[in-house]
Amino acid sequence: MSTPVVSPHADAPAIGDTRLLIDGQRVDGAEGRTFDVFNPATGELLTRVAEARAEDVDRAVKAARRAFESGPWRDMKPKDRAAILWRLGDLLLEHAAELGGLETLDNGKPFVQARDGDVSAAAGLFHYMSGWATKLEGATIPISFPGSFHTYTRREAVGVVGLIVPWNFPLTIAAWKVAPALAAGNTVVLKPSEVTPLTALRLGELALEAGIPEGVLNVVPGFGAEAGAALTAHPDVDKVSFTGSTATGRAILQAATGNIKKVTLELGGKSPDIIMGDANLEAAIQGAADGIFYNQGEACAAGSRIYAHRSVYDEVVAGVSAAAESITVGDGFDPSSFIGPLVSKEHHQKVTGYVDLGREEGTVAAGGTYATEGGYYVAPTVFTDVTDQSRVVREEIFGPVVSILPFDDTDEVIRRANDTRYGLTAGVWTESISTAHRVADALRAGTVWVNCYGVFDAAMPFGGYKESGWGREMGGIVLDDYTESKTVCIRLGD
């Protein structure tokens, strides 16, 4: 397959091999098909990538099963597995400029954010999870059954896991899943979004270079409806972990029923960011603006509903609007850009549809404009005069679009913040320690940030209440989702 390698920027990396990675080999898809990948900064063709069909997913699952059963990874001494995962983290850092550049080409996000944010977070996952490889312990259990017994639990790898990741943080979210899966001794079939497959393929190559045995990490770019669906329905996949929309999460749950796969879901959000009357306003305004506009607002955790106490409402609207207007939107390789283009034409259509809708539902306090040709740009946009029932306030937009709503008292804002089908993250800004704890306790969200927003760390669990998902990513807790607990009960005598 010939792959056009288009590097539209002097400092953009070469794209390299875009074939599937199965059983340690770069291979074309069985049907020889490819799909087009576009540069969101221009709308032009970037490259073509081999398309995995159901047959290729089956090949990848078989390779992962062979690798799991024959045990070069699962049975490796934990300290050796740890050393390889650490090495992979190091390799990501050594290739940070290349990986960051691929992410900018593919996703559009600013290069500095991709290199220093996404890649370093991904490396951090491998470094942190390498430590867990040697610490997956069970317990000895005193039991009361008549007789004498030695009873203990072991934590074992689940088996072959299918990991389906989206386009907003392609490498980072892949690392959220691949690192703990491998630390626990599982083997993996990774399906990146067809919109942003490049860094996942490079991750697979670097994993081989780090010493991960062939077949342990397979990468199969393809469409959700074909490759993703084949992976989630596959009878020999033991577990699926998915990040993406709530609608696709539902389809995945249904597909997983065939062999009762274990499922972890990290889905959408419509996160409230609450600015109390006593907040440090300078910090709160900048933090709330960054909380929605970072990564073009293409973040499940984006603080897309700002609730400001009526006593500071006008100041918050003015401050967040000024922050929005001051942001430079442009090509991700331009160092002055804080916001790049949205990821795809389809997504641009979705977000700009909400911009038009918000104009009808409320008032534009900042932005409200977008490109209609070339790259998929949208200006950071602030809406006011909307209500809790407005669609722009209720629905996940997944772009640089925020609504600011006033509130009068704490009980009221807690009730309104929780009035959503989502429950992923929330923020609260206050100088009162009791308000901070009270609101953090009452918010129905998997993460609550106080006097900060969007702080992520490999050691911090992340995931959602309600329709934002099942299970957690990161932290030690994620290992529960990638291990089975086995109870061994040995009769010693009467």
Ligand code: NDP
């Ligand atoms: P999807 O949820 O459709 O896609 C996420 C991943 O799932 C992709 O790899 C996709 O593949 C795959 N997928 C799609 N359909 C299936 C299926 N039936 N079985 C298995 N895998 C499947 O998100 P979209 O890209 O369509 O984005 C739509 C909306 O989802 C966004 O506007 C945003 O609101 C939300 N979203 C949330 C994210 C989050 O972090 N929680 C991340 C991304 C999107 P493919 O790309 O080939 O379709």
